[in-house]
Amino acid sequence: MIVTRFAPSPTGYLHVGGLRTALYNYLFARANGGKFVLRIEDTDLKRNSVEAAHAIEEAFKWCKLDYDGEIIYQSSRFDLYKEYVQKLLDEGKAYKCYMSKVELDELRASQEARKERPRYDGRYRDFTGTPPAGIEPVIRIKAPTSGTIEFRDGIKGDVKFNCEDMLDDFIIARSDGTPTYNFTVVIDDALMGITHVIRGDDHLSNTPKQIVLYQALGFAIPEFFHVAMINGSDGKKLSKRHGATDVMEYKELGYLPDALLNFLVRLGWSHGDDEIFSLEVMKKYFSPYYINKSASTYNLSKLDWLNAHYIKTLSFDRLNSEMKQFGLNFKDIQKGELLLESLRSRAKTLIELKNSALSIINRPTSYDEKALNKFINEKSVNLLEKFENILNDNLKTAAEFEEITNEFLKQNNSTLKDLAQPLRIAITGTSVSPSIFEVLEILGSMEAKERIKMLIKFL
DSSP, rough: OOOOEEEESSSSSOHHHHHHHHHHHHHHHHHTEEEEEEEEEOOOOTOOHHHHHHHHHHHHHHHOOOOOSOOOEGGGGGHHHHHHHHHHHTTTSSSEEOOOHHHHHHEEEEEEEHOOOOOOOTTTTTOOOOOOTOOOOOEOOOOOSSSEEEEEEEETTEEEEEEHHOOOOEEOOOTTTTTTTHHHHHHHHHHTTTTTEEGGGGGGGGGGHHHHHHHHHHHOEEEEEEEEEEEEETTBBBBBHHHHHBBHHHHTTTTOHHHHHHHTTSSSSSTOOOOOOOHHHHHOOOOGGGSSSSSEEEOOOHHHHHHHHHHSSSSSHHHHHHTTTTTGGGSTTHHHHHHHHHHGGGSHHHHHHHHHHHHHHHHOOSHHHHHEEEEEEEHHHHHHHHHHHHTTOOSSHHHHHHHHHHHHHHHTOOOOOOOHHHHHHHHHHHSSSSSSHHHHHHHOOOHHHHHHHHHHHHO
């Protein structure tokens, strides 16, 4: 059985790059009837926060990514990690290092003077003397001092690390007893039966260390997939200057989770020339073996296009449910379904959809100055006054409003162009709206009459 995991550190919000990693792991497991585990790597007690862990959970709920079993918190597993540290000590595969800060500083200074890469020199590897007083030791693994660490990466192909260049006896437990990242990852991945590890290629340098630990502990080594990073439009690593990086900020900006997941899955993976992928379609086609080797580029206009697509195509009930989070329930609004249907094709975000709806629901409190200067003049005001007089309660549908308007324009030797924009300004305060006849149906004759009077009074 394929078992994957997503294992973020709760030091802040969930980054969109992290969500992409989670999505890839989720899809691979679900597409193959496997398991997907959510593990919170919170062993760094100084940097982690409960709020950040909750933010990760909220992002998963919003994106509707489910996981198997309960969320696993590494901070509840310290006793387990200590057992495996002791196991390595007992088997002579790890040792206590009593190197003081003074010794460490002196070593680094001498290495830098020789322009060598800073690394531990193994001075306590075979130490059998009396431990120096006043120093709480760290625990180091006995890493290979020669040869290579090699593995087959599902994306990058064959990868080889020279032990002499890349490895030293790295720390697996700090002097206060807390385990280090690479150690806890290996213990948890092995005990949780993780078969495939899909993660960012910033973790590539951790892989040889983890393989050393897998081998020392006698655990099966999972298959690794190191995904190239997401870059901004300038080719640099994605950051806030390129756009929102917090997953939940996209919710606040009016993006749908469907669009964000569709956007992220395509940042590094493709299926022919297809662009639109629901979560179910992703499960059908996704495979990590087809993830691109090269970095992908974040393109906000592509996300806007996808979001607009989902706004246009979601069911009324689903879209209305999303709009409730922005304070609008179209089921409680007069002609609410017609209003939503008339607006959804124009909106790129739910915020835009909300603002467009409010511009129709609420009477205007101001008028667009450019629109006034362009479309309002003596002739248009005269036409509005006459049009207001023919509106009556018997008019109910857009078709009825269109019929009476066409007759009115014919009698006044005018065209719809002469009336539509001034009427839009009167009704919404701007020259932009859906079909003017649909807007009249939504508002009704009496409300439209009042708004025309308001504009004329304003002028």
